[in-house]
Amino acid sequence: MIGRLRGIVVHQAPPWVVLEVQGVGYELEVPLGTFARLPTDDVTVCFLTHLVVREDAHLLYGFLDEDERQVFRQLLKISGVGPRLALAVLSGLSVSALGQAVERQEVDLLMRIPGIGKKTAQRLLLELKEKLIVPPLPEAPSSGGATLHGELAQALSGLGYHDREIQWALKQLPAEGLTLEQGIRQTLGWLARRES
DSSP states (O other): OOOEEEEEEEEEETTEEEEEETTEEEEEEOOHHHHHHSOSSSOEEEEEEEEEEOSSOEEEEEESSHHHHHHHHHHHTSTTOOHHHHHHHHHHSOHHHHHHHHHHTOHHHHHTSTTOOHHHHHHHHHHHHHHOOOOOOOOOOOSOHHHHHHHHHHHHHHTTOOHHHHHHHHHHSOSSSOOHHHHHHHHHHHHHHHHO
16 A cells, blocks of 8 residues: 655646656646645655555545545545545545535535535435544635735646636635635636536
8 A cells, every 4th residue: 555655746737646756657636625735846745645446547546634635535435435526525625624514514515516416415414424523624814815816826727727717716706814725616616617
């Protein structure tokens, strides 16, 4: 089992990154929120990993913190939830937001995630209620709206969005009070709905 990899991200193509570790490039599938937290220059990054072995492939999933990896593994234990759906959940909601959704049994919130209908959302909430223990994480608001918009624009551009789409999404955001991760989740949601 590969539990952790430390190296430099040499390629990003959501949901994939290629992490170069001593000359070997590992393809990792990561949650979309992770892309916003990746360094833009050649800095060493440590990914906690989860290896899924199938008959036709060995798939490696990467996470920047242990909470994300544990929630991913907890999701995989639910009948009918595979790695793709578990990754979609973590791409649509932060760990703390998922914990709050489970606590409040917010079906509608989970249904906003692509690939999750009402029955699946209800099953996830029911099965996670007893098992998922996620302390709510305090999130400090961003200190400046202009800085946040610049970082968001850079992150969305790295995900392949065009300037016109990025500018439209940034105009939808409140002037202040968001973290970078919250801003990315909101803009990705708006852009996904706009495309559909």
